Amino acid sequence: MSDFxxxxxxxxxxxxxxxxxxNLQVGFGGLMNFGQIALFGCxxxxxxxxxxxxxxxxxxxxxxxxxxxxVGWVFASIGRNLQADYWGIVTLxxxxxxxxxxTNEDRITGGAQGISGIRPFFPGLxxxxxxxxxxxxxxxxxxxxxxxxxxxxxxxxxxxxKIMREEPQLSASLGYDILALKxxxxxxxxxxxxxxxxxxxxxxxxxxxxxxxxxETFLIWAMIVIGGxxxxxxxxxxxxxxxxxxxxxxFVKDLTGLPTEFVAATRLVLIGGGxxxxxxxxxxxxxxxxxGRARHV
Amino acid sequence: MLQFLIDVLMRACDLALVAIALSAVYSLMxxxxxxxxxxxTAGALLAILFQRSGVPVWLAIGCGVGLTGLIGVLLNEFIFxxxxxxxxxxxxxxxxxxxxIISAVFLLAVGPTATRFAxxxxxPMRILGARITEWQLWSFGVVAGALLLFALxxxxxxxxxxxxxxxxxxxxxxxxxxxxxxxxALIVLISGLLAALGGVAIALKGEIxxxxxxxxxxxxxxxxxxxxxxxxxxxxxxxxxxxxxxTIVTNTxxxxxxxxAVAFLPAAYATAGSFLLLVATLLWRPRGIFVSEVKRV
Numbered sequence: 001m002s003d004f005x006x007x008x009x010x011x012x013x014x015x016x017x018x019x020x021x022x023n024l025q026v027g028f029g030g031l032m033n034f035g036q037i038a039l040f041g042c043x044x045x046x047x048x049x050x051x052x053x054x055x056x057x058x059x060x061x062x063x064x065x066x067x068x069x070x071v072g073w074v075f076a077s078i079g080r081n082l083q084a085d086y087w088g089i090v091t092l093x094x095x096x097x098x099x100x101x102x103t104n105e106d107r108i109t110g111g112a113q114g115i116s117g118i119r120p121f122f123p124g125l126x127x128x129x130x131x132x133x134x135x136x137x138x139x140x141x142x143x144x145x146x147x148x149x150x151x152x153x154x155x156x157x158x159x160x161x162k163i164m165r166e167e168p169q170l171s172a173s174l175g176y177d178i179l180a181l182k183x184x185x186x187x188x189x190x191x192x193x194x195x196x197x198x199x200x201x202x203x204x205x206x207x208x209x210x211x212x213x214x215x216e217t218f219l220i221w222a223m224i225v226i227g228g229x230x231x232x233x234x235x236x237x238x239x240x241x242x243x244x245x246x247x248x249x250x251f252v253k254d255l256t257g258l259p260t261e262f263v264a265a266t267r268l269v270l271i272g273g274g275x276x277x278x279x280x281x282x283x284x285x286x287x288x289x290x291x292g293r294a295r296h297v
Numbered sequence: 298m299l300q301f302l303i304d305v306l307m308r309a310c311d312l313a314l315v316a317i318a319l320s321a322v323y324s325l326m327x328x329x330x331x332x333x334x335x336x337x338t339a340g341a342l343l344a345i346l347f348q349r350s351g352v353p354v355w356l357a358i359g360c361g362v363g364l365t366g367l368i369g370v371l372l373n374e375f376i377f378x379x380x381x382x383x384x385x386x387x388x389x390x391x392x393x394x395x396x397x398i399i400s401a402v403f404l405l406a407v408g409p410t411a412t413r414f415a416x417x418x419x420x421p422m423r424i425l426g427a428r429i430t431e432w433q434l435w436s437f438g439v440v441a442g443a444l445l446l447f448a449l450x451x452x453x454x455x456x457x458x459x460x461x462x463x464x465x466x467x468x469x470x471x472x473x474x475x476x477x478x479x480x481x482a483l484i485v486l487i488s489g490l491l492a493a494l495g496g497v498a499i500a501l502k503g504e505i506x507x508x509x510x511x512x513x514x515x516x517x518x519x520x521x522x523x524x525x526x527x528x529x530x531x532x533x534x535x536x537x538x539x540x541x542x543x544t545i546v547t548n549t550x551x552x553x554x555x556x557x558a559v560a561f562l563p564a565a566y567a568t569a570g571s572f573l574l575l576v577a578t579l580l581w582r583p584r585g586i587f588v589s590e591v592k593r594v
Binding site for chain 1: 328329376379380383385386387389390391393394395396397398400401402404405408409511515518519522526563565566568569572573575576579580583584
């Protein structure tokens with residue numbers, strides 16, 4: 001396998017974690033989170049700040065997890081009595097506020113330049129074995145997250161989330177505590193997203209506010225809508241599909257001699273067009289949600 | 298003091314027309330159409346392109362705005378109304394996707410640099426020490442005129458009464474013989490025209506780029522939600538509130554509070570201020586300030 005393919009697979013794995021996390025919130029819980037990238041940002045900045053203070057990798061992971069859990073909890077608490085579309089806008093706005101803070105508080109976060117030179121994983125290894133080790137680490141994390149999501153959503157908890165998504169009032173009357181369910185769902189999603197951010201920060205060695213734009217959130221949305229809302233395997237498939245497609249756009253550009261804007265425009269058209277096409281013609285996505293009896297009740 | 302008022306009014310002008318369009322569309326279609334912020338850019342860019350091909354400026358504006366309204370109607374007919382069948386949140390994601398495709402079109406058609414109308418440059422006038430340019434006045438005139446016309450249509454004509462009836466209770470309006478389908482198409486057209494005029498008003502006093510639409514997104518949503526989505530003239534009040542908040546955040550000298558001579562917040566925090574205002578309002582009144590709807594049990 002060439003270095004390039006390994007790189008694309010690692011990125012696809014990192015995005016798979018984000019897609020799994022968003023799928024847990026949107027696909028199962030019906031929570032229209034448009035601020036997903038802020039949870040990822042908690043992970044990246046947690047790792048970067050711990051690196052700057054020489055606190056070690058695990059402390060960075062811990063920072064990221066705590067920050068993402070807090071942000072997820074706040075998102076869910078604010079959404080207590082808002083309609084889905086209002087809440088979506090609020091999460092979008094809050095994510096943007098967090099990005100503005102990361103850009104402007106340059107004494108702490110390095111401002112627009114971000115924090116670079118973050119220690120990579122496995123610094124003792126040579127470049128090829130190091131890449132392979134990182135690949136194994138990322139894919140291992142995806143596997144663990146996938147098993148965790150399957151276990152959670154295949155059992156009673158998943159049924160609780162689904163009934164909250166479909167009939168919130170009925171679920172409240174059956175004794176489900178909706179606010180607690182939303183909070184748990186957002187915190188769990190936040191933790192998975194923070195792991196993704198931690199892996200990303202140490203893999204690319206650079207953390208900056210430009211990585212946290214709202215368009216990244218829509219990219220993750222496109223992944224889960226195309227892969228299949230409410231299906232964990234679908235989320236992973238969507239992430240791999242889009243990452244690999246994007247990876248080959250620059251080659252098409254070089255082959256056909258089109259201008260540089262072509263790459264950015266194609267990205268936008270693929271994300272936007274994919275979303276529109278799947279919403280109009282195949283709303284269940286590539287791998288539809290499994291309905292019916294839960295497996296781990 | 299007068300300069301402060303002018304700054305507020307100019308910022309409110311930027312937001313008011315797009316916000317009113319968003320709110321008007323929400324009142325009948327029951328989903329927040331994100332693509333409206335792109336119609337604003339589209340209207341201005343089309344008008345600029347028309348002017349470059351030799352059309353006089355006011356005619357070019359007319360053509361650009363009219364064409365944008367038409368595009369809005371077509372998009373609604375073929376995409377949004379079909380997505381709406383599976384819920385307002387789905388339609389909102391769809392409108393996000395459409396606005397990404399529109400930005401890709403802009404990127405390929407005009408490139409990433411900002412453009413402006415070819416207008417004669419005039420020296421700013423001084424009124425009681427405040428500076429204001431001729432084109433700022435024109436832009437204000439366009440916004441005020443459009444608001445006045447829409448208010449007359451909405452409150453003084455039979456057509457407006459039918460629209461309001463459809464917005465309040467669609468089933469009842471249908472039963473009394475109002476053609477609600479036509480009303481919806483009409484409000485979509487009007488909102489497209491208003492949003493495009495809003496973009497033209499921005500371009501008249503400055504420049505416009507493919508980023509303008511995205512920069513408008515959150516302040517416009519904040520204004521429309523503050524005014525209570527679905528209450529068009531509340532959105533104008535919302536735009537004023539947001540403009541005041543943004544201008545205060547950027548123009549206030551926080552030095553005395555901190556015991557320093559001068560301490561201004563970074564200009565980027567202007568937007569953060571308006572988002573936090575939005576979140577705070579939604580916590581206090583989950584459906585905006587100017588909504589008096591009785592909640593159904």
